[in-house]
Amino acid sequence: MRSSQAASIGLTVNELVTNCFKYAFPEARRGAVDVDVRVKEDRVLVSVRDDGVGCGTRVKSGLGTRLINLLTTPMKGSMTRKPFQQGCEVQVSLAVDH
Numbered sequence: 818m819r820s821s822q823a824a825s826i827g828l829t830v831n832e833l834v835t836n837c838f839k840y841a842f843p844e845a846r847r848g849a850v851d852v853d854v855r856v857k858e859d860r861v862l863v864s865v866r867d868d869g870v871g872c873g874t875r876v877k878s879g880l881g882t883r884l885i886n887l888l889t890t891p892m893k894g895s896m897t898r899k900p901f902q903q904g905c906e907v908q909v910s911l912a913v914d915h
Contacts, residue, residue, distance in 0.1 A: 818913045825888040826861055833865040833907050836881050841869025841905060863909040872898060872905035
């Protein structure tokens with residue numbers, strides 16, 4: 818993978834984890850954040866899950882979401898959000914060049 822792609826993946830992970838701490842754990846609530854990054858065929862799959870207050874299925878168009886879209890669009894990225902009774906998981910799938 819090219820270094821620019823690796824940098825974009827790193828920044829995407831950083832933004833997703835930052836969003837967990839910003840939104841999932843209000844008022845100093847304690848919790849956990851799990852990050853999984855793996856390669857499957859020609860895609861990088863990023864999963865960030867927290868056990869916080871939860872999330873809606875609709876992705877808001879805030880600054881963080883726009884930044885993730887900007888970073889992932891060149892790699893034909895897609896982002897999905899899965900709400901849970903306690904927590905949220907965001908998955909990003911990216912195509913990579915070898």
